[in-house]
Amino acid sequence: MNNIRLLEIKFLIILIIMLLIIFLKKYFMNKIINLKKLTKIVDGKLIGKNIDILNFSINSKNIYFKCLFIAIRGKKFDGHNFVQDAINNGALAIIVDKYLEVSIPQIIVLNTIISLGKISLWKRLQSKSHFIGITGSSGKTSVKEMTASILKNVGKVLFTKDNMNNIIGVSLTLLNLNNQYKYVIIELGANNLSDIKYSANLVRPNTALVNNISISHLEGFKSFKNIFRCKNHIFKYLLNNDRAIINLDDINHKKILHKLINKKIWSFSIKNHNADFFTTNLKILQNKICFNLHTPIGVIFISLFIIGGFHNVSNALAASALSLSAGASLIDISKGLASFKSISGRLFPIRLGHNKLILNDTYNANPQSVIAAINVLKRMNGKKILVIGDMMELGLYSFFYHNKIKNFIIKSNLDFILSIGIYSKYITKYHNNSEHFLNKKKLIIKLIKILTNLNNFTILFKGSRKAQIEVLINMLLEQEQFK
Known part of the structure; x- marks a missing residue:
């Protein structure tokens, strides 16, 4: 009995020591x-x-x-x-x-917000991690998540959680820094001209990406010129051995390159074989995207097990370039992209039954992301239904860009378009098989009526964050036939 009691005491001591080690690791990785x-x-x-x-x-x-x-x-x-x-x-x-x-x-x-930033910068300057900064008008979060999925195969990764990409969110992410992280991936968002400059100063990226530049947040930026200036501030703190990643498929890439004299640069493109990263044998299937990825160190086959389109391919190329620059191998890239999963609110699939699918793309919307999402819907089987809300923060250009989306939809041969909001009425105005609503409940009643006799369909829900289009998805899923 004494021996058993002694073993119990030894086990308890070992357990206490292990818990103490976990405690010390958690709290004393940080600097006092x-x-x-x-x-x-x-x-x-x-x-x-x-x-x-x-x-x-x-x-x-x-x-x-x-x-x-x-x-x-x-x-x-x-x-x-x-x-x-x-x-x-x-x-x-x-x-x-x-x-x-x-x-x-x-x-x-x-100012306590500025003080938060100063503490974050202090922590950043103590760190020996490889820092990756990501910005752009669309696809930032997807590129961030893809890059994290790749680099997790190489070392411990700290990266922006959820939508914490404003100046406070960037500061809070950096506050979590300690010496266990090999890589730090920070998403930089902006609503005003100075936002990226401020955040980039805190992050001081070793590798920086402007994924693309298009019309978004015009209410804050006032002009596309200001959007361009803002996004390019991410390169301001690159040192001689750091690297900029450029999207050659973006119409603004020549202007960006002009501002990157004497900087190390890698470029990517879906079809331009002059880029450092490009694809061949690209196939976009219903539930899978696959292609050969060409890089400066070789070629590898890539599979993405998601519902998506060309914009997802572009995001994967960007993530590959960022990861290779940080020290990942081609195997790491292939493995990381294969394990990447769809992100909530970004063409996230919800299956209602056999051949009955919802695509939840309600996280946010600007003209470029709406067109990309509709292009995915066009390739789906069965009846194609679009439920669309307002694109917010376009200011004086709201009517112009909603009308532009209407003209794109006319050429897309969708079966039904239902809109809700203030500006989205211009999308469905004078359009066959289209209807505008001011009330969410009435829209859902109409949608259920459309779905009643359909056995094969895809519904794309799209709109800006403030439009709360995800509420419509929840209302639909609460219907008895979809529970």
């Missing part, structure tokens, strides 16, 4: 910093003791070991109103933009 040093980094004023900090958070509910809470002022919430919650949850210090009566040290700064 004291508040005096942190105050210099953020150019603030320290009030209180000079204690050590290990982790940072802007969410009062997520307070970690030795954590500092940063009170961010947002459009909907003010982090200063949640400081006491953060303290109750274990925060040891705070960064604020005004003095607060609290029991823990505080660093007072002019």
